[in-house]
Amino acid sequence: MDAVKSVGKTLVASPDRQHEADSDLAIVRQVQAGEVAQFDQLVTKYRARLYGVIYHLTSNREDAADLTQDAFIKAFQSINRFQGQSSFFTWLYRIAVNSTLTHLRKQRLRTFFSFEKIDEEDDVAKEVVAALTDATGADRETFAHELQEKLNEAMQKLSIKHRTVITLFEIDGLSHQEIAEVMDCSVGTVRSRLHYAKQLLQSELQSYIRR
DSSP states (O other), X not given: OOHHHHHOOOOOOOHHHHHHHHHHHHHHHHHHTTOGGGHHXXXXXXXXXXXXXXXXXXXXXXXXXHHHHHHHHHHHHTGGGOOSSSOHHHHHHHHHHHHHHHXXXXXXXXXXXXXXXXXXXXXXXXXXXXXXXXXXXXXXXXXXXHHHHHHHHHHHTSOHHHHHHHIIIIIXXXXXXXXXXXXXXXXXXXXXXXXXXXXHHHHHHGGGSOO
């Protein structure tokens, strides 16, 4: 089984996604018109998702919380420059990712993807572990711990740009086009970075993949 490829799929434009973008734009227009309190709706809507992306890039709760707050502050301060050429979601993520990359470079951090907690009560973690092994009970717990360590080691071998792409794609489910807009690069570059990152992760996790 190709475990790495099975973790996430490219998203395509959908009516739901378009409706979300239109709804966000309506709120942004209200904020731009002076109804600044409406911005709280966007904060509430995206705070957890934004924190999740930043946390998987920094592996640090305090840094993720600070950077999430900073992203919303920057977005609010720049809200009049948002013209709706991309979705608010994409625009906000671009701000957050750029701030995080700057933070990582300044701190010279070695960051990596890490499951916060892998246990039988977490549905996502359970699916990942089940997809990779036939083990059950204590054996599965041991396997999960080993898998976490192996993922950490593999992700450390990726550059910040490759780690960012794989995080946005696999963890938060952004499409190639959305990632390209967030990272200000071409869709082709996104696909190339994903391909390289997945090849490395597959190679590193080969011994853990159920055949």
